[in-house]
Amino acid sequence: MIGLLKRGAGRHAAYLVALFLSVSPVLAVQPDEILADPALEARARAISREIRCPVCQGETIDDSNAPISRDLRIIIRERLMAGDSDREVVDYIVARYGEFVLFNPRAEGSNLILWLAGPALLLAGVGVAVAAGRRRKAVPEAALSAEEEARLKELMRE
Numbered sequence: 117m118i119g120l121l122k123r124g125a126g127r128h129a130a131y132l133v134a135l136f137l138s139v140s141p142v143l144a145v146q147p148d149e150i151l152a153d154p155a156l157e158a159r160a161r162a163i164s165r166e167i168r169c170p171v172c173q174g175e176t177i178d179d180s181n182a183p184i185s186r187d188l189r190i191i192i193r194e195r196l197m198a199g200d201s202d203r204e205v206v207d208y209i210v211a212r213y214g215e216f217v218l219f220n221p222r223a224e225g226s227n228l229i230l231w232l233a234g235p236a237l238l239l240a241g242v243g244v245a246v247a248a249g250r251r252r253k254a255v256p257e258a259a260l261s262a263e264e265e266a267r268l269k270e271l272m273r274e
Contacts, residue, residue, distance in 0.1 A: 159196055163202055163205055167209060168217050169182055176219065
């Protein structure tokens with residue numbers, strides 16, 4: 117019985133791996149939202165992957181089923197059909213909803229502090245570690261006196 121389970125387990129594992137590899141992420145984009153022009157639709161999808169759902173906050177508007185995400189997807193497509201560039205579409209959405217809706221905030225203005233804080237803290241940490249290492253090397257090791265060595269030997273015998 118165990119032998120049969122072992123032989124079948126490899127096959128079942130292969131089926132599960134194939135199943136997981138064939139599954140693609142489910143997007144919330146409805147068929148009536150998709151543009152007829154494949155180039156415009158590809159641009160809309162690229163922009164949608166950069167915009168955070170204001171309700172879900174952890175999902176892109178492409179992945180979210182929230183009504184506001186649907187509205188944003190439609191706005192993006194309308195703006196693209198009107199001839200706006202990708203940057204103009206993103207600027208329009210940011211003007212209405214704020215920088216929060218961008219998954220990757222722009223490195224300008226007050227956001228520059230956020231972009232530079234991580235590397236600055238990393239460099240400060242490396243500097244502290246190097247300084248501490250140098251200080252450790254500079255402190256000479258104190259030798260034990262004869263009395264301390266005798267006491268140490270006595271303690272180690274016990």
